[in-house]
Amino acid sequence: MVLATFLAVMAVGIARQRNLFAAVMLTGIFSLLAAALFVTLDAVDVAFTEAAVGAGITTVLLLATLARTAHRQREARRVPVAALVVVLGCGALLMYAVADLPAVGDARAPAHQHVAPRYIEQSPREIGIPNMVTSVLASYRGYDTLGEVAVIFTAGIGVLALLGVARRCG
Amino acid sequence: MEHHTILRIITKLLVPSIMLFALYVHFHADFGPGGGFQAGVIFGAAVIVYGLLFGVMRVKQAAPPAVVRALSACGLLLFAGVGVVTLLLGGNYLDYNVLAAEPASAQHLGILLVELGVGVTVAATMIMLFYAFGSRD
Numbered sequence: 001m002v003l004a005t006f007l008a009v010m011a012v013g014i015a016r017q018r019n020l021f022a023a024v025m026l027t028g029i030f031s032l033l034a035a036a037l038f039v040t041l042d043a044v045d046v047a048f049t050e051a052a053v054g055a056g057i058t059t060v061l062l063l064a065t066l067a068r069t070a071h072r073q074r075e076a077r078r079v080p081v082a083a084l085v086v087v088l089g090c091g092a093l094l095m096y097a098v099a100d101l102p103a104v105g106d107a108r109a110p111a112h113q114h115v116a117p118r119y120i121e122q123s124p125r126e127i128g129i130p131n132m133v134t135s136v137l138a139s140y141r142g143y144d145t146l147g148e149v150a151v152i153f154t155a156g157i158g159v160l161a162l163l164g165v166a167r168r169c170g
Numbered sequence: 171m172e173h174h175t176i177l178r179i180i181t182k183l184l185v186p187s188i189m190l191f192a193l194y195v196h197f198h199a200d201f202g203p204g205g206g207f208q209a210g211v212i213f214g215a216a217v218i219v220y221g222l223l224f225g226v227m228r229v230k231q232a233a234p235p236a237v238v239r240a241l242s243a244c245g246l247l248l249f250a251g252v253g254v255v256t257l258l259l260g261g262n263y264l265d266y267n268v269l270a271a272e273p274a275s276a277q278h279l280g281i282l283l284v285e286l287g288v289g290v291t292v293a294a295t296m297i298m299l300f301y302a303f304g305s306r307d
Contacts, residue, residue, distance in 0.1 A: 003278070044203040048208050049207060049208055052211040055214050057215060057296055060300070061299060064300065064303040066174070067304075068303070070253070089295075128274030129200040131199060131202060132202070133203070133205075134199045134200060135277075135281075138280075139277055139280065139281055142179065142253075142261075142284065146249050146250065148288075149249055152291060152292055152295050155295070156242055156295035156299060159298075159299055163303075
């Protein structure tokens with residue numbers, strides 16, 4: 001709860017911040033807080049990734065981008081009412097949907113009824129490694145992970161193509 | 171960044187340990203949190219930190235952009251290649267059980283190779299992005 005409050009404070013801070021350098025730093029802190037929140041939800045693998053990618057790499061890449069562009073955001077000429085309405089509407093809908101979610105750790109939640117019991121019961125025998133997250137990601141869901149790696153690779157190639165650095169630094 | 175003596179020395183001390191930690195995260199994924207993706211990101215971060223302090227040119231000498239680009243493709247090819255090998259050995263695509271006589275050790279081998287592919291691609295892509303955004307000309 002405390003962490004969630006901090007997250008909200010950070011989000012408002014990022015939105016109101018005109019100095020882009022400070023905004024980038026705040027996004028880094030935001031990611032670190034999100035990682036801490038994931039740890040409290042026992043999702044250490046996700047937290048690990050969030051801390052490394054969100055707080056680490058993304059901050060550096062944003063800073064590198066800032067070095068090539070301006071440091072300050074231009075003042076908005078008027079309050080974007082339509083955008084505000086859409087955002088608030090989406091937020092209200094999401095909060096409404098949250099009320100229908102099963103409680104955290106609820107054993108009767110649909111997510112724990114489908115294939116999870118099989119992974120928990122069979123993976124020590126079938127795969128033989130204690131960390132089930134790795135078993136699921138690399139073995140049971142190997143296709144998904146292959147697809148993800150392909151996405152990362154494609155994204156990297158796409159950035160290279162867009163920025164046109166392939167010629168210059170190659 | 172010529173004058174930041176403390177930062178430079180600390181970075182020189184930190185970079186090898188960050189890389190070692192990346193390897194630990196990779197090979198310890200069987201037992202604790204982590205895996206190829208996180209290991210790749212941490213390894214990439216080590217290279218990027220070095221690049222921030224000592225300049226992109228120094229990093230490019232150690233990891234030439236052409237090599238990094240090739241590596242990012244190699245990781246994906248390794249992952250997909252494991253699948254092809256399992257096909258050739260008579261199993262389904264990415265069915266590691268045919269890689270060795272005993273299913274458990276076959277799964278170990280398959281997961282290790284596949285995670286290595288993930289890690290190589292992720293690390294190389296991160297460094298590639300850093301080159302793309304970081305090199306000013």
